[in-house]
Amino acid sequence: MSAAVASDVEQVGVAQVRDRADVHRQVKLVVVFAIVAVLLLWFALDIKDPTVKYITGERVTADDLGTEINGLRIVWICFALAVLALGAAAANRVRRGIVGTLVSMVVGIAFFVGFIVWSYADQTTLVIANPLPGTVKLATPLVFGALAGCLCERAGVINIAIEGQFLTGAFLASVFSSAFYSAEMGLVGGILAGVAIAALLAVFAMRYHVNQVVLGVVLIALATGLTSFLLSQIPDDPSIKQYLNDPLILAPIAIPGLADIPVIGPTLFNQTLLSYLMYASVVVVTVLLFQTKWGLRVRSVGEHPMAADTVGIKVNRIRWQAVLLGGVFAGLGGAWFTVGSTGSFDQDASAGNGFIALAAVIMGRWHPVWASLSAVFFGFMWTLQSQLAFLGKIPPELLRASPYLATIIAVAGFVGRVRPPAADGEPYVKS
Template sequence: MSAAVVTEQDSPGEVDVVDVRDRADVRRQVKLVVVFAIVAALLLWFALDINDPTVKYITGERVTADDRGTELNGLNLVWGCLGISVIALLLAAVNRIPRGVLGTVISILVGIAFFVGFIVWSYADQTTLVIANPLPGTVKLATPLVFGALAGCLCERAGVINIAIEGQFLTGAFFASVFSSMFYSAEMGLVGGILAGVAIASLLAVFAMRYHVNQVVLGVVLIALATGLTSFLLSQIPDDPKIKGYLNEPLILAPMPDANMPILSPVAETLTKIPVLGPTLFNQTLLVYIMYVSVVFVTVLMFQTKWGLRVRSVGEHPKAADTVGIKVNRVRWQAVLLGGVFAGLGGAWFTVGSTGSFDQDASAGNGFIALAAVIMGRWHPVWASLSALFFGFMWTLQSQLAFLGKMPPELLRASPYLATIIAVAGFVGRVRPPAADGEPYTKS
């Protein structure tokens, strides 16, 4: 961004006009140049370090006996990725990368080029290993993060800081396991997860809005409560298989093509046959399909309805909202409880959506990563969901590359958290939360 300023007057009626760039635009250009230069340098190293350029890949998630992979020249692919990054670097150097959608697309292309080059380099010089499609695993692992991000967007857009997503995940996972075990139904596990998530959301709303407790401290306390409560309840479940089967041996949601659901299962089975995207989008459980609908639902609700306008108004300027007749705390209650529904569904993924029985600390800090996705996505449901997918991709990538030996396994295990820190700390730039986020409102 630039501004026109007058520098001097050469003669009567004449002025010199100079374009002066603001500091934010200069910082943006410097950041893009540095990042793209690092990407280009790494891709060049990847290309020079490859000895045997032949790699094998499959479009599915797992290697089968019938499909041992298709060969390609990975070196050519890496050089192509390097070309993309160099072009982007040159555009950044002359400040020709615009803001908005086009600039975002260019950055995404550079990011994709880096990951493609990195994956090819990781699998190069490996004679028996095959590159598997990381996208199905990305969607699976990102599912709870997307639900948590939606919960965070609803709460914080209404002006309530929700640090307690991790606690909602834990209680949702535990009670999803219990409900599924008791009712012999994986779908009832989702109901249990929702009820648990709403219960923690109710505690958040009561103490934040009625008693005006500091919301950051409150969120930490609720996480401690959920951790202690689920650990205690888990310890009370006897080891007797007959009793444990009713409390912590839940049924697991089957992929939709195998779920025997009318209409949906046959359609999903047909769509799964689409190369690459088919297994990624449609060979998933009911919970993933609910996630797709939830992202659309929350986005439309937030930006296309009167209720969504009220939510955003009480999060930005509650006093002004109150003067036009909006019940500020009532709207905040509604947003927090609705967020609890999505956080509970995210918690259910850790049991009925993936592993089955509940283990202590089953959510493993994913609630904090979901909160980071909210910040990285600038409190917008769609961008926050895409950020959650990015973190899910990092998890999938580190699990696939951990056994290749080209990078230290400790660094790979830490990579999702490092990506979270880098993304939130600087890459997304300065972000502005809702103006009244975390501020209790008392009607004067």
């Protein structure tokens, strides 16, 4: 009898013990959900005219002048969802895993929907445009950069130089496209530039064992100075400039049938070749890393290179392969800044997007799918600030800073504690 009582007491004691990290996670969820609920309540109370208009495309057309909806009702629904999620989090019902992720996504979507409706409310002449096509477009280089970062760091090489790969990729893409009169040849130029910077990263990191963080910063400085110098050497004479910095731009390709699907069609299936390559790249990198023997070797040299060496894996050879393959994707991301969007190359064309791609790698926990979704989130923030900049409800300076603020918040606290590959940044010397 006493043994049974002791067993029951022991079970009760075990049941009462909670992991400290789980408690911190619950507190963080409660705080975040409470802030969202308070903001949504304020949005609802601040709206005077409940009627807003929206269109399914990116801009008003003769065929789509906008559909009226009750914006106030939508904000109240979003508030109710946030309150329900807050109650569930306070009761510790939002568990880790798929359920917790879905609840967090619902609260995030509810906040953004309520925020957008509030921003456009009481603006009688403005219509809510679909931000998703612009999100995919702006997220394309970030996804390519995030994939490059995942490949390199899964193999144990820190790639701070994504920004430098973007810059050189953008410049050489412009030159190749101008010289060969082909936007697609610009992609080839971008790949060559990205691989070239990746080769420099691999040589100094693995052969000369240079500190990889410092090396990445130096490579960015090299790319910035080199592209600025080469750009200054291109004459302004249009007859010469057209062969060096007047590239063709990739045109959107609408997939018949799929592009006509409301909302999703224009978002996913009316994009440029680069965006379709992005979709395929996420799948390819995920399969390579987690479903192939080569991917197992990449992850092993990033976690425990000495153990990998003892079973016959050529550690530095695998790292070289991963870094160079990452250079291919980073070069494609760089090509977006010229042949994928603006055309001619300008100084500092990548505008710090390489660092945001690196943040997406950390936020995505070095997994290609989650890193890509993080990149899409940052692309959405860019699209949102560009659409809301002219509304006047929020200071434009704050809107311009919002993508960077979202990056800092996401990396610093929202994703929680993250652990990089154990041998990330550590050169391997065969004993």
